[in-house]
Amino acid sequence: MQPFEYASPKTLKEALALLGGNWSDAAVLAGGTDLISLMKEEVLSPRRVVNIKEIAELKGISKTAAGIRIGALATVDEVLSSPLVRASFPSLTEAARGVASMQIRNMGTFGGDLCQRPRCWYFRAGFGLIARHDGKDLVAEGDNRYHAIFGSGPARFVSASSFGPALVALGAKIRIASPSGTREVDAEKFFVSPASNDEREVDLKPNEILTEVIIPTSGAKNATYEVRQKDALDWPLATASVALMMKGSTVVSARIVLGHVAPTPWVSPEAARAVEGKVVTVETAEAAGKAAVAAARPLSMNAYKVQIAAAAVKRALMAAAGVKA
């Protein structure tokens, strides 16, 4: 780890003033469950680390007129244990459960989960988001078993966010503060596929802090399903989060979003079309899963993820609609 300056401001305004115009100037420290590893591996070496955990206005989970507000500093465990969240958004509760270690759930934050860097082992070894070495495309020519099966850009890592797909399915809004004010971004637009190593995987500038997320309550039936090999301390191979507007047992409209299969949470209009106007059954859910992956473009080693992604969609739909296997 490289030496760094450490600041622990008590207000958002002070924190924003401590950030810089470049990513190397400063890094925001929330739970530290990702940043510390990145700094130890020297993938990131910010000159200044700004601890935001003392900023009260970033904490908490509450009901608002618009829906539910989750502060960026709400821990994963707080989201998991929140009856407010469970009542309206079981897909978020399930996503929180999927953060697969108690220690990480206690320290890791909601905002941190959205902003975490990819787990791609080439990125973590220092080869960049678009990993190249000696003119070779490391992901394409190397071990891509855990990499993307969707995406048209050069990025081939998968988005590691546990909450991202559910937030995109639920139409959440992400609020971001900067020295010049606040802005709001649709969750779907917050995640981006970088075209170069200088870009990031989220719509955030070096001098901005994600402050809170507002999730509108719409009465949608929602669920998350994660496929992971180990029960704990493991990343999912593929996930799906769905939000269904129902009329009786018929799906009026669906948002189906896949996780860990693309550089961003992957919205599937194809899967949605496969269930809209229908009742969710094992058959229709399976058809939606197949539709979700019809356009998948696997790499040399990850064709198996296509089937797993389809299974995740099928099982998330069945969970949301309360259909037993």
Add this chain to the structure above:
Amino acid sequence: LFEEVAPSLGAPTTELEAVDGKIQVKGNPAKSLTWKAACAKLGVKTISETGQNVPREAPKEGLNTGGVGGVQIADVSVDVETGIVKMNRLVAVQDCGTVINPKTAESQIYGACIMSICGALMEERVMDAVTGRMLNNEMEFYKLAGIKDIGEILVHLEIDETNDKRGVIGLGEPPVIGGIAAIANAVANAIGVRVPYVPMTPMNVLNALSGRMS
């Protein structure tokens, strides 16, 4: 040890013998101390001795380092949509001849069973063809089983005179070996297809099921 207990038994060390779990005056079980009582005489002292066996004389001495054997039986469930193998139960019966400390011998075998599960389902070094680096050089992607990944493990030690007479047989790593094969056989039995690689990760299981080369 005889030196430590001789005073309590009122006999010289030359007149003592160790028989049937007791230190006694030769031929006189009434004048004896149980093993536990004899060792209690040591207080905080320790007795440390080193022995050696000559392999070609092992049958005479009752000590050997060969003839290891064991049986492992595995019960698994495979989710054929996701390729995930779930351990239901692993039974291990290990042949190790004379068992001196059953508790630690069992613990050794439990540990070996857990490592079988890891070897069969999770562990591998992932090496990068272009840079030569080990890609999973940390616990995040070098996967090891957690407490909910191991199912039920049952260990049986057959402790009887017949086995005692077979002498001391190795117990360290051997119990791991059979478990990996048993789990591989159980997976093949479950899905009707042989997964020709360990670890039998979801990738390798699904590739075997679909006939796809990984």
